[in-house]
Amino acid sequence: MPVSADNLTAKGLRSRAKIVDAAARLVLANGAHGATMEAIQQEAGVSASQLYHYFDNKRDLLAAVIQASTEVVLANKWLRDMRSLADLRAWRDAVVDAARETGCRTGCPLASFVEDIPDTDPDLLDLAAAGLRRLTSVVTDALTTMRAAGELRADADVHRLALVIVTAYEGGMLVSRAQRDPAPLEAALDAAVAGVLAHAPSEEPRAAPSG
Amino acid sequence: MPVSADNLTAKGLRSRAKIVDAAARLVLANGAHGATMEAIQQEAGVSASQLYHYFDNKRDLLAAVIQASTEVVLANKWLRDMRSLADLRAWRDAVVDAARETGCRTGCPLASFVEDIPDTDPDLLDLAAAGLRRLTSVVTDALTTMRAAGELRADADVHRLALVIVTAYEGGMLVSRAQRDPAPLEAALDAAVAGVLAHAPSEEPRAAPSG
Numbered sequence: 001m002p003v004s005a006d007n008l009t010a011k012g013l014r015s016r017a018k019i020v021d022a023a024a025r026l027v028l029a030n031g032a033h034g035a036t037m038e039a040i041q042q043e044a045g046v047s048a049s050q051l052y053h054y055f056d057n058k059r060d061l062l063a064a065v066i067q068a069s070t071e072v073v074l075a076n077k078w079l080r081d082m083r084s085l086a087d088l089r090a091w092r093d094a095v096v097d098a099a100r101e102t103g104c105r106t107g108c109p110l111a112s113f114v115e116d117i118p119d120t121d122p123d124l125l126d127l128a129a130a131g132l133r134r135l136t137s138v139v140t141d142a143l144t145t146m147r148a149a150g151e152l153r154a155d156a157d158v159h160r161l162a163l164v165i166v167t168a169y170e171g172g173m174l175v176s177r178a179q180r181d182p183a184p185l186e187a188a189l190d191a192a193v194a195g196v197l198a199h200a201p202s203e204e205p206r207a208a209p210s211g
Numbered sequence: 212m213p214v215s216a217d218n219l220t221a222k223g224l225r226s227r228a229k230i231v232d233a234a235a236r237l238v239l240a241n242g243a244h245g246a247t248m249e250a251i252q253q254e255a256g257v258s259a260s261q262l263y264h265y266f267d268n269k270r271d272l273l274a275a276v277i278q279a280s281t282e283v284v285l286a287n288k289w290l291r292d293m294r295s296l297a298d299l300r301a302w303r304d305a306v307v308d309a310a311r312e313t314g315c316r317t318g319c320p321l322a323s324f325v326e327d328i329p330d331t332d333p334d335l336l337d338l339a340a341a342g343l344r345r346l347t348s349v350v351t352d353a354l355t356t357m358r359a360a361g362e363l364r365a366d367a368d369v370h371r372l373a374l375v376i377v378t379a380y381e382g383g384m385l386v387s388r389a390q391r392d393p394a395p396l397e398a399a400l401d402a403a404v405a406g407v408l409a410h411a412p413s414e415e416p417r418a419a420p421s422g
Binding site for chain 1: 241243322381399
């Protein structure tokens with residue numbers, strides 16, 4: 001019977017985290033199915049008995065990886081610091097720069113799970129969905145702050161705008177990853193940011209040419 | 212040595228297509244790694260020797276599935292018929308309706324491959340990327356037709372707008388699939404369509420052809 005994370009010593013927590021990190025790396029590179037327990041064990045540098053001390057089976061380990069991946073996605077500094085339209089643009093630049101630096105080799109870890117989890121395991125899919133919901137919720141909060149500060153109009157549907165940003169991020173990452181080219185990601189994020197800016201209070205009633 | 216598709220009889224082509232279809236269904240449900248050769252054989256209702264008559268190994272079969280999936284994506288009637296902004300809206304509605312009908316259970320088959328193919332197999336990833344490029348190219352052609360007809364301004368960057376549409380589609384499908392909820396897909400596609408409409412000649416002549 002594997003031990004619950006709640007009952008671990010500091011050393012145990014570190015060992016468990018090492019295994020989850022190794023599993024996350026392999027899942028990101030090879031998909032959830034491609035990452036075998038054996039490969040994860042090797043990548044983490046632990047014995048099989050250590051691995052199974054912490055996780056009953058691969059499914060439990062995948063659940064831990066999805067939860068850890070959610071925290072990684074949400075820990076993004078530009079996302080956490082997003083309070084203004086300028087911050088939104090800074091996040092956009094940071095995402096594109098990061099993609100360029102890695103040659104668009106890494107996708108969103110949550111997306112791997114969505115595409116990779118068998119339909120027969122709705123609980124794991126729910127965990128990935130919950131991660132995406134939390135991401136959307138962080139962006140919604142940021143847009144709510146901008147709206148309260150008057151950067152967005154009072155009638156701006158911040159939840160819907162957050163969905164536009166999150167889907168643009170996911171779709172942009174996915175297509176850029178496939179093509180090893182940051183252009184799709186850039187186009188997606190620029191369009192999403194423009195969609196948000198369209199809800200800024202008009203400087204002037206947006207240049208109606210009729211005079 | 213498996214036979215090339217070029218040298219097959221009509222019956223052989225049908226058998227091969229049956230295997231590819233079965234593999235495609237399993238990949239869509241369980242990811243590329245989750246679909247084992249044994250499961251594919253069962254799903255297709257063929258013997259192992261038949262399976263290996265057509266495909267040397269799983270990699271060859273996956274390549275065939277990616278190519279077949281590309282054709283499925285491109286065969287979408289609303290995509291093929293897209294010539295006008297009204298057609299673009301009709302495509303948006305058809306995509307959202309289809310997602311709603313299936314309870315958002317199916318994703319874009321090309322996306323499964325992008326998230327699921329090991330980084331160690333760049334050739335398969337290239338096939339998925341080529342599929343996404345063809346999709347982008349079909350949308351670019353449609354937008355070029357709209358621009359030529361005066362529905363979009365002469366300075367509209369149709370390739371970039373096509374990237375916005377394709378990434379919105381992919382990201383929307385992915386998040387909606389995870390959450391079993393069409394709202395993210397709707398928000399993504401509406402924003403992308405609005406992004407295209409922003410390149411229409413001006414706000415005024417949007418009412419009707421002036422005659």
